[in-house]
Amino acid sequence: MTLTVRQFPCLSDNYGFLVRDDASGKVACIDTPDAEAILAELAKAGWGLDLILNTHWHPDHAGGNEALKAATGCTVVGPAEVARIAAPDRVVAHGDHVMLGDTRFDVIDTGGHTLGHVTFFDAADHIAFVGDTLFALGCGRLFEGDAAQMWASLQRITDLPDDTTVYCAHEYTAANARFALSVDADPALKARADSIFAARERGEPTVPTSIALEKATNPFLRAPLLRPDIANPAEAFGAVRAAKDAFKG
Numbered sequence: 001m002t003l004t005v006r007q008f009p010c011l012s013d014n015y016g017f018l019v020r021d022d023a024s025g026k027v028a029c030i031d032t033p034d035a036e037a038i039l040a041e042l043a044k045a046g047w048g049l050d051l052i053l054n055t056h057w058h059p060d061h062a063g064g065n066e067a068l069k070a071a072t073g074c075t076v077v078g079p080a081e082v083a084r085i086a087a088p089d090r091v092v093a094h095g096d097h098v099m100l101g102d103t104r105f106d107v108i109d110t111g112g113h114t115l116g117h118v119t120f121f122d123a124a125d126h127i128a129f130v131g132d133t134l135f136a137l138g139c140g141r142l143f144e145g146d147a148a149q150m151w152a153s154l155q156r157i158t159d160l161p162d163d164t165t166v167y168c169a170h171e172y173t174a175a176n177a178r179f180a181l182s183v184d185a186d187p188a189l190k191a192r193a194d195s196i197f198a199a200r201e202r203g204e205p206t207v208p209t210s211i212a213l214e215k216a217t218n219p220f221l222r223a224p225l226l227r228p229d230i231a232n233p234a235e236a237f238g239a240v241r242a243a244k245d246a247f248k249g
Ligand SMILES: [Zn+2]
Pocket: 056, 058, 061, 113, 132
């Protein structure tokens, strides 16, 4: 492991992430939900800030960019859509990579929640920051893209190695588990949901997750199995997504 990750709660249900390339001491934060909370965490760690890596433009992901840049002089890297908040110093897209000291993050197109959403993947350490694309037992809402785009994005994430540690940007897991149980009777899901409810009772985070765990139990990834009546996998996914949007559980 050459990357140290610090995860901490921000706003009502976001997570902030600071990552340090241990060889160089360079530090990045993944998204900027709350500049004050991120500065406090940097101070607690005794770290500076070199880079911001934005997954998408939403204010609870890029809203702290300007304050953090002003406070630290860091460089802002993100997809072009982040210009809706303020233009990033470097625009990245699918196939690009970003170096943090010796650590390389591959940029993967994971549009759908927003059109330009990206994921940052550290292939050496098997660590992915997926923003609001994939959640533990969930996935992001389709605010800008359609089911076909999001399904293709989810496939790019599940093509990552099974043991990839997946950092998603929100603690939505208990609500996601209640919906999952309403559409899937699989015993592995039931067992996972029980442990999630217990963890949340204890006030523990359920993030990060892993590719293997999500492939086995996430109802959005399992949509083609859950909806055998729909031949097209992306349409099956769209049907499960629509059911979640209407779920009142
Ligand atoms: Zn978002």
